[in-house]
Amino acid sequence: MLGMRPAVAAPLGLQRGLLRCAGGSRHHSSVALLSGRSPRTLISPTASSSPSSCRRRIASLAEIDPDHPEPRNPSTVSIDPFSWEDTAFDQARRDKLGLRGLLPPGHQSLQTQIERTLVQLRSKKTDLGKYVFLSALRVTNVRLFYAVVMQNAEECLPLIYTPVVGEACQKFSKIYRRPEGLTISLEDKGQVAKVIDNWPVPTGAPRIAVLTDGSRILGLGDQGWDGIGISIGKLSLYVAAAGIHPRATIPICVDLGTNNKEKLEDPLYLGLRRERASDAEYTEFLDEVMDALNTKYPNLIVQFEDFSTERAFFFLERYQKNNRVFNDDIQGTGSVVLGGFTNAARVSSKASGRPLHDQKILFFGAGSAGVGVAMQLKSFFTRQGLSDEEAKKRIWLCDSKGLVTNDRGDKLPQHKIHFSRDDNEGKQCKTLIEAVEYIKPTAIIGLSTVPDTFTEEVLQRMAELNKRPIVFPLSNPSHLSECNFETAVKATKGAVIFASGSPFPELDYEGKHLIPGQGNNLYVFPGIGLAGALCKAGRISDEMITESALALADCLNDEEKAEGRVYPALTRMREISRDVAVRVIQMAIKQGHARDGGYTASMDEDDLRNWVEGEMWKPTYQTYVA
Ligand SMILES: NC(=O)c1ccc[n+]([C@@H]2O[C@H](COP(=O)([O-])OP(=O)(O)OC[C@H]3O[C@@H](n4cnc5c(N)ncnc54)[C@H](O)[C@@H]3O)[C@@H](O)[C@H]2O)c1
Ligand SMILES: O=C(O)C[C@H](O)C(=O)O
Ligand SMILES: [Mg+2]
Numbered sequence: 038m039l040g041m042r043p044a045v046a047a048p049l050g051l052q053r054g055l056l057r058c059a060g061g062s063r064h065h066s067s068v069a070l071l072s073g074r075s076p077r078t079l080i081s082p083t084a085s086s087s088p089s090s091c092r093r094r095i096a097s098l099a100e101i102d103p104d105h106p107e108p109r110n111p112s113t114v115s116i117d118p119f120s121w122e123d124t125a126f127d128q129a130r131r132d133k134l135g136l137r138g139l140l141p142p143g144h145q146s147l148q149t150q151i152e153r154t155l156v157q158l159r160s161k162k163t164d165l166g167k168y169v170f171l172s173a174l175r176v177t178n179v180r181l182f183y184a185v186v187m188q189n190a191e192e193c194l195p196l197i198y199t200p201v202v203g204e205a206c207q208k209f210s211k212i213y214r215r216p217e218g219l220t221i222s223l224e225d226k227g228q229v230a231k232v233i234d235n236w237p238v239p240t241g242a243p244r245i246a247v248l249t250d251g252s253r254i255l256g257l258g259d260q261g262w263d264g265i266g267i268s269i270g271k272l273s274l275y276v277a278a279a280g281i282h283p284r285a286t287i288p289i290c291v292d293l294g295t296n297n298k299e300k301l302e303d304p305l306y307l308g309l310r311r312e313r314a315s316d317a318e319y320t321e322f323l324d325e326v327m328d329a330l331n332t333k334y335p336n337l338i339v340q341f342e343d344f345s346t347e348r349a350f351f352f353l354e355r356y357q358k359n360n361r362v363f364n365d366d367i368q369g370t371g372s373v374v375l376g377g378f379t380n381a382a383r384v385s386s387k388a389s390g391r392p393l394h395d396q397k398i399l400f401f402g403a404g405s406a407g408v409g410v411a412m413q414l415k416s417f418f419t420r421q422g423l424s425d426e427e428a429k430k431r432i433w434l435c436d437s438k439g440l441v442t443n444d445r446g447d448k449l450p451q452h453k454i455h456f457s458r459d460d461n462e463g464k465q466c467k468t469l470i471e472a473v474e475y476i477k478p479t480a481i482i483g484l485s486t487v488p489d490t491f492t493e494e495v496l497q498r499m500a501e502l503n504k505r506p507i508v509f510p511l512s513n514p515s516h517l518s519e520c521n522f523e524t525a526v527k528a529t530k531g532a533v534i535f536a537s538g539s540p541f542p543e544l545d546y547e548g549k550h551l552i553p554g555q556g557n558n559l560y561v562f563p564g565i566g567l568a569g570a571l572c573k574a575g576r577i578s579d580e581m582i583t584e585s586a587l588a589l590a591d592c593l594n595d596e597e598k599a600e601g602r603v604y605p606a607l608t609r610m611r612e613i614s615r616d617v618a619v620r621v622i623q624m625a626i627k628q629g630h631a632r633d634g635g636y637t638a639s640m641d642e643d644d645l646r647n648w649v650e651g652e653m654w655k656p657t658y659q660t661y662v663a
Pocket of ligand 2: 199254255256343365366512513538557558559
């Protein structure tokens with residue numbers, strides 16, 4: 038086997054997943070998650086290693102690799118980044134692996150390594166430098182990377198994900214070190230299946246793909262192939278927050294060109310040098326990609342990410358019914374906002390003394406996220422007893438031309454028509470402040486990509502209209518946020534119920550400690566994907582998405598409520614993903630979408646929760662160093 042390894046370390050996800058079980062036979066790695074065994078048969082890493090227990094063990098997501106491939110001299114030959122423990126290898130393993138003399142004499146625990154990593158990380162001067170540093174760690178020592186991220190979530194998530202991933206995508210070709218993820222480009226048309234065959238982990242192992250075309254990365258526009266950074270970032274969260282095994286993830290960029298001139302002219306740009314394909318070419322190509330993925334990986338969940346507006350809606354609709362797909366920007370964002378809004382509305386209604394359904398929501402930005410969230414928020418009102426039509430009337434959209442109405446004189450794109458107003462009696466609002474005056478909303482939600490548009494004037498007016506105004510500036514990354522936390526707090530004299538897409542620092546205001554919410558789909562997509570993978574969902578239905586939102590809302594505990602939060606603390610991300618996944622699985626079972634042969638259906642809620650938690654991969658080492 039060793040002879041088959043590449044001479045240099047292959048990148049994360051590009052290493053063959055062959056592991057040796059203690060019994061001696063070789064098996065594929067543990068990432069063929071979800072065996073269909075009962076929750077009580079979960080095998081611990083220390084359990085005996087008969088061939089059959091080995092087989093059972095390798096079927097578990099939670100599984101710590103039963104044995105490790107033999108890493109070799111780190112300076113000359115390949116190191117399997119999934120198994121590398123570096124200074125934590127004890128002497129016996131160093132001898133077994135031929136590493137005596139190749140590592141420093143000191144033996145250190147994973148915890149000490151984490152501390153060293155943090156010292157190194159904090160010495161980097163820029164956020165992008167920190168991103169590059171952490172990316173290098175992810176492809177050399179997977180377990181250490183995730184241990185660092187999970188123990189230091191508040192510090193690390195913004196570095197590997199939003200907002201810094203935005204800058205990383207803008208510069209991805211410049212900071213490129215080595216391949217990570219799978220690129221399927223238009224040049225592969227007709228042979229996409231062969232490209233997918235090159236993905237070097239066993240068939241059946243990959244369970245979650247995040248697939249982008251790079252055409253609308255956060256609010257930063259078309260980043261072409263460089264957008265692959267968002268797929269990598271989202272999947273890092275799948276591992277950290279939901280315990281998906283790193284080998285079970287595939288970051289995918291479908292490269293259909295870019296209309297970003299700067300990239301096309303940049304000699305360092307690594308994507309296809311051509312303008313974006315036509316709609317017809319796109320559809321034909323994506324059909325081939327989805328077919329090939331389905332054939333090779335019949336249980337793979339595909340998360341569509343950061344497609345430009347029209348294509349985001351089009352491809353979701355095209356594949357949703359017959360594939361295991363969801364669109365994170367439309368549906369994940371819809372869910373996370375419904376979850377946070379549900380908690381925010383309770384606080385605002387209590388302050389105003391008005392019934393829960395008496396909310397009026399004004400969206401600033403009516404693209405894939407704006408309309409996706411609006412659709413989802415209708416269910417907030419229907420759950421309060423309103424009809425679909427009444428619920429729709431509680432929601433107003435504003436786009437770059439102003440309030441979206443039937444009679445404003447332009448042809449509306451399909452996705453805006455549902456919420457376009459017909460009751461405005463000729464009234465048009467061109468600016469946000471005009472719309473606020475006219476509608477008198479209880480909540481404003483920004484998904485416009487236009488920074489600082491929730492001006493002091495708008496915020497002050499919201500505070501005059503509401504005892505506790507709900508203000509969610511959700512555009513990413515931070516510099517595109519419709520307002521920052523400090524501005525919102527000051528302009529509303531601390532009354533604001535706030536959540537932004539990118540994180541803002543906590544602050545002290547007039548003797549109170551205030552914590553901003555982060556209304557980012559990171560709270561739900563890991564749990565939705567985990568649920569889909571665990572119950573082998575045949576599809577991801579709208580009801581499963583709505584359930585993820587309700588589960589998220591219910592995750593908020595009393596302590597967090599007392600702190601004024603509308604979203605739970607991210608330090609609890611695994612618990613949150615677990616609880617979201619449980620509820621999504623229950624909905625999948627109810628709707629007949631769970632294809633795991635009744636396995637999940639046989640469990641009560643506690644069993645299901647324990648099982649989901651037990652299935653989560655944990656970044657530990659095999660070697661124990663005291
Ligand atoms: N917080 C989250 O979890 C989350 C999730 C998805 C998207 N987002 C963010 O939301 C933003 C929008 O994403 P999208 O996918 O909907 O993009 P999009 O391009 O589909 O939509 C942008 C919308 O903003 C409108 N807009 C542009 N300029 C405007 C202006 N001056 N005034 C009013 N409206 C204006 C456009 O008309 C369009 O309707 C991005 O910044 C993205 O990062 C955040
Ligand atoms: O990527 C994020 O942080 C959230 C969202 O998917 C976005 O596109 O902005
Ligand atoms: Mg996105």
